[in-house]
Amino acid sequence: MAFPQSFLDELLARSDIVDVVGSYVSLTRKGSNLFGLCPFHSEKTGSFSVSPDKQIYYCFGCKKGGGVVNFIMEEENLSFPDAVRFLAKRAGLEVPEEEGDREAGRRRQRLLDLNRDAARFYYRLLQQPEGQAVRDYLDRRKIRRATTVNFGMGASPDAWDALLNAMTAQGYTKAELLTAGLIVDNKRGGFYDKFRNRLMLPVIDTRGDVVAFGSRVLDKSEPKYMNSSETPVYSKRRVLYGLNLAKKSKRPNIILCEGNLDIVTLHQAGFDNAVASMGTALTAEQIRLLSRFTKELVLCYDNDNAGKIATERALQLLNGSEFSVKVLQLPRRRTEDGELVKQDADDFIKNQGPAAFERLLSGSENGVEFRMAQIAGKYDLENDEARVAYSGEISQLLATLPNEVEREIYATRAANAARITPEAMKIDVERARKQRLRKENRAELRKNLNPAAQSQPKERSLRYDNLRSARAEEGVLRLLLLDEGLFPPQPPLKEEDFSSPLLGRVFTLLWQAKEEGRGAALPALAGELTPEEMNHVTAVCQRPESVRNGRQALADYIRVIQAEKRSGSQEDPLLAAAEKYKDKKGEKRNVK
Secondary structure, three states, rough: OOOOOHHHHHHHHHOHHHHHHHHOOOOOOEEEEEOOOOOOOOOOOOOEEEOOOOOEEOOOOOOOOOHHHHHHHHHHOOOOHHHHHHHHHHHHOOOOOHHHHHHHHHHHHHHHHHHHHHHHHHHHHOOHHHHHHHHHHHHHOOOOHHHHHHHEEEEOOOOHHHHHHHHHHOOOOOHHHHHHEEEEEEOOOOEEOOOOOEEEEEEEEOOOOOEEEEEEOOOOOOOEEEEOOOOOOOOOOEEEEEEHHHHHOOOOOOEEOOHHHHHHHHHHHOOOOEEEEOOOOOOHHHHHHHHHOEEEEEOOOOHHHHHHHHHHHHHHHHHOOOOOOOOOOOEEEEOOOOOOOOHHHHHHHHHHHHHHHHHHOOOOEEEHHHHHHHHOOOOOOHHHHHHHHHHHHHHHHOOOOOOOOHHHHHHHHHHHHOOOOOOHHHHHHHHHHHHHHHHHHHHHHHHOHHHHHOOOOOOOOHHOOOOOHHHHHHHHHHHHHHHHHHOOOOOOHHHHHHOOHHHHHHHHHHHHHHHOOOOOOOOHHOOOOOHHHHHHHHHHHHHOOOOHHHHHHHHHHHHHHEEEEHHHHOOOOOHHHHHHHHHHHHHHHHHO
């Protein structure tokens, strides 16, 4: 929507980027900027920069950047209007809404209200005679009343339209119930409840809103578990069941499990730091969410092939992140017939008790130890050929460790397991590491020197057809942002003079802000640029530019732009790519 400019100016003035970002990221001052670990990708060394003077952020790792509104859009997964509303609420400002946007906000709130009222309906029914079957099921699972209240559990009745009738009686429409995923269209013009005769588990996000539902059948019928489909207020990639409670835990870590009822049992047993993904493998979005509450994760997936695969995938996703990662492997349980069967966290707590789980938790392996054990289990280390094969595979794993001390410690352990000398194993690891680095360097070189192999941005406006002119155009933007006083009263360039459509458009927008007396500032463009465009322009602003000889630099930049426009020159693509590669190397040196 088009918010009034005066309102946006007031909002930006009240939303200092250091205060806002600092509520999500731990920042440390280094010179004029502040640095921390990027909240948008996993890293161990902070490459995320915040500039109080420019009121912008930029990550030198994932290349994301912008102003305070862009940060909230990215971090909270919100559209521009919703990010503005989020910051306005934080700043205590009333948002002047246009009718269309007011309606969109109203629809979103209606869905949240509907989910809340549906959760209340299921909760009340659990206490009534119609909820007896679910209460009996909870008793069999040894889930106490206090726990059901804590998680807001409920019961869906064994009826086709109980929720439908109850919610329409409260004024909600069938269209809203369909959008929320609470009813289903039977394709013949009728509707029925999606959840029937089930234990209901409301999914509550970290803000306290009910965004979805999980459910569990009471008998042997299928599907055993049924979750809400994705809706305008729910994305399963971005939510973790139980995190609304686990974020308050005093324990130093968060336990990741597979099932919702595992989480319920663990919380009841005193492990109130447990969460579960919603029917999906661990995602990058969930990792970013977790990073706001902990720096230590414990993976506790089921001890079967699927659980081991999920653990391995999670470890790969977390590799190189700032998280300290451990793996808690639940032992198999022996049945009365002597058969060894898998057990999940719920089974283990019921059979062995909280104290036994606490011991397992204290002795859980780190991620490297787990992966080493998995590799060792594939080989007969009494066989010479198997020992050679084991050495080769374990070396590839250890070569990924960034820390030399870690590589030496684990190489020695691997050597002892294979009964070879530590020196021989270290040679194998070092050889694998060098091969890996050479492969990465070759791939990087090919990417930067071969235009056909470059991953071009999807948006046409981000490409530079004339690199020489574009570099000068970037310089003009940097000078305009640094010191408007360097420029004459009238704009020295027109938008069509720019070879880059994006840079020309940004120049026009900044100049308009200058003429209106608002000052040329990048954060104010959040509503005018796409996130990809804002990332690109913020990266441009990170390059060094001095205003000491600013007038001469401006004149030089303008001369280059005008000369390139007159000549209409098109650069050789290989030379342009080579210059871009040199620029990239130079940027890295500047960062250091």
